Amino acid sequence: MDAPLPVALPPPGHVLGPFADIAEGTAGVFEFREGHLRVEIFVLRHLGGVVGYVNDCPHRHLPLDGMPGRFLTREGTLIQCVNHGAKFRIEDGVCIDGPCLGSGLTPVAVAVVDGLVVLAAPPRRLSRR
Numbered sequence: 001m002d003a004p005l006p007v008a009l010p011p012p013g014h015v016l017g018p019f020a021d022i023a024e025g026t027a028g029v030f031e032f033r034e035g036h037l038r039v040e041i042f043v044l045r046h047l048g049g050v051v052g053y054v055n056d057c058p059h060r061h062l063p064l065d066g067m068p069g070r071f072l073t074r075e076g077t078l079i080q081c082v083n084h085g086a087k088f089r090i091e092d093g094v095c096i097d098g099p100c101l102g103s104g105l106t107p108v109a110v111a112v113v114d115g116l117v118v119l120a121a122p123p124r125r126l127s128r129r
Contacts, residue, residue: 005054007032007039009108012121016043019112022050025076027069028117029055041108042071043117044079046090050117052108053093057081059100079105 009032022028022045031040040055040063055063059081065071066082073080078096079088086098093105111120 005039005106006037007034009039009041010119012109012119013113014119016110016117016119019045019050019115019117022117024048025072027065027071029065029069042069043108043110044071044090050110050112051090051093052110053079054106054108056106057083057086057100058095058103058105059084059086059098064105 016030017028022043024045027042027044029040029042031038041052042055042065043050043052055065057064060083062081062083064079064081070082071079073087077090079090079093080086081088081098084099086095086100088095088105093107095101095103109120109122111118
């Protein structure tokens with residue numbers, strides 16, 4: 001789930017856009033480039049907040065959306081890959097149906113700050129003592 005990205009994302013605090021521009025159940029898509037390399041992320045507005053993932057299906061490493069910004073099933077309850085029908089939980093990106101069952105999307109830490117969607121610092125992993 002945490003594969004290295006081909007392009008470094010900007011630092012935490014980088015503004016992606018206004019929260020109001022992403023309607024509930026829809027996504028904003030953002031692209032970052034370094035030379036000829038690129039990475040695309042999508043940010044879904046979900047349950048009043050936001051979640052972010054790299055736009056890359058773990059099955060064949062193809063973009064999840066067939067039409068730009070369309071990531072959810074008809075019911076709007078799961079993320080669905082247009083290529084092979086894999087379905088992922090919105091809240092954690094884990095594949096629950098399809099050819100990549102049990103694997104997951106690469107998360108991107110995002111937050112809403114003062115009405116803006118920003119890249120956030122990834123959560124720190126706590127070690128057990």
